[in-house]
Amino acid sequence: MNPIHEIKHLISQKIVAALESAREEGLINYEQLPEFIVEVPREKGHGDFACNLAMLMAKEAKMAPRRIAEIIVNAMDLGEKEQIEKIEIAGPGFINIFLNNKWLYQIPFIVEKMGERFGYNEEQGRKVQVEFVSANPTGNLHMGNARGGAIGDTLANILKYAGYEVEREFYINDAGNQIEIFADSLEARYMQLTGHDVEFPHNGYAGQDLIQTVRNIIHQYGDSLIDMPKEKRRKIIVDFALEEKISYIKRTLKSFGVEYDVWFSEKELHESGAVQKVIKSLQEKGYIYEKEGAWWFKTQSSEEDKDNVVLRANGLPTYFAADIAYHQNKYQRGFDWVINVWGADHHGHVNRMKDAIEALGYKRDMLDVLLMQLVRLYRGKELVRMSKRTGTTIALDELIEELGKDAARFFFVMRSPDSQLDFDLRLAAEQSQDNPVYYVQYAHARICSIFRQAAAAGISRPPLDAINTSLLQEEEELALLRKIADFPEEIRLSAATLAPHRIARYVLDLAGLFHSFYNRHRVINVEAQLQGARLLLMQATGITLKNALSILGVSAPEYM
């Protein structure tokens, strides 16, 4: 249910029909219709909807745009029951369409009936997977992971509302080189903490969290691991640490409001032979060749400028090879759209990944990678290093404790993924009082308060069939209605452009319109008919706020 989209669609159809009938009458000549849009103009004076078709086909039709617009308008079937009030031709040739408010007055009823489902678009019949965070299980979750978590989870919610079947997935990088380094680091710490003089590896993970992990290992195993064969000892240590880290990640993300459908292990991909198998099959298809002892994936597209190694001279597959097998696995599971949320430092990986899935026989556009720029952490003016190795970073669980889940999530998703984020811990802590998230939550709490007040005064919302929403004539009321009506369309557009921050903007706009209304008009103790209509308007506003906030993973409190 997307009223704005339906109206846009209806208007488009009418315009196309008008044009075709004008052509039949010989009033205008053209071969093909250009891609035109029907949009909600920024200026109210330009109508409720506007269309740019006349300008776009001026060349083809060899006519002045305003003349074309005139022909269209004259040929348009307005329909008896239609709600078009007037049509104007304006500016260089815009067709501006003014509706009467009938359609708007249906909105609160629709919202009330749909409740939690208001905002949902038609089923798309597509299965989409969003893979995000996928942090290395070798350390704590940092601010980049936090941003990825907020963006990925919000995007998954948006896609669900946009009509897709959505699954969330976390890819556990529990294999490969970094795990070896992880093991070296843990082992060295274990030896040190059990009183042996062992040097810590230069490239090891020096974070305090690993020391704690090793203490836990000692708590369970004591120094019994020392006399074991090295391989056995390492396995016990690594398995213990991975288990601990992964459960920390799960726990922390859950407290951030993020829950996954699937936790996918890279190690299993290796152990099941899937990696070797995919390399072999690409080899057979001629996509892989040998050079200098290694095996290379041949670049297919012009967008990637070099070939990439999948199998090293030492016989071990690269991360890229595992990722190819991983993506094949995703498509084999029936996803016809896969979205990965990655940090900008991985952008070089995007095109070769697309090349690879193409080589596997899938379409390039079955994969989208949402790149987000990196987060830089400041404390005042001072840059806080985020390296896991130096271990001086602030972890996500600490941030949640300091700011709360709601404010933290809102902050991370408020900005476009394309803009880099300077997160000042000191400022965030100071500003927690006037963080924009409270502005929105306050709107919701105020609405709840209205209903509490009403109940206390013995006032309740009349039954729907006794409400006349056309009494809502004030500018602030109409603006609210329009904004509410726009919610499903806003979701559709956020999904289509992979732009989760639009929902944060939307909810701020909606809250702003509510606050303006609230300060100028009263809901309770106005004339009875109007009171009923306003109560329904408030209910619709509250539902929309709550739904939008739930997409962001932010709570909608009843009191503040």
Place this chain on the structure above:
RNA sequence: GCGCCCGUAGCUCAGUAGGAUAGAGCAACGGUUUCCUAAACCGUGUGCCAGGGGUUCGAGUCCCUUCGGGCGCACCA
């Protein structure tokens, strides 16, 4: 050197997949509370949309180029 992202008000950022007169928040100043929560509202000011070319009816948005910032360019992940 090559590639990707960014450059918009004093600061932080939007700008509806090319549309009409570029907007919000913060900060500054002034006002609003016998009335549903003042964590709110209303008002006042600011822009060579980094610079320069181009594409077209129309460019903050697309293309080229210069400058500035970030990130990549491994038989790491």
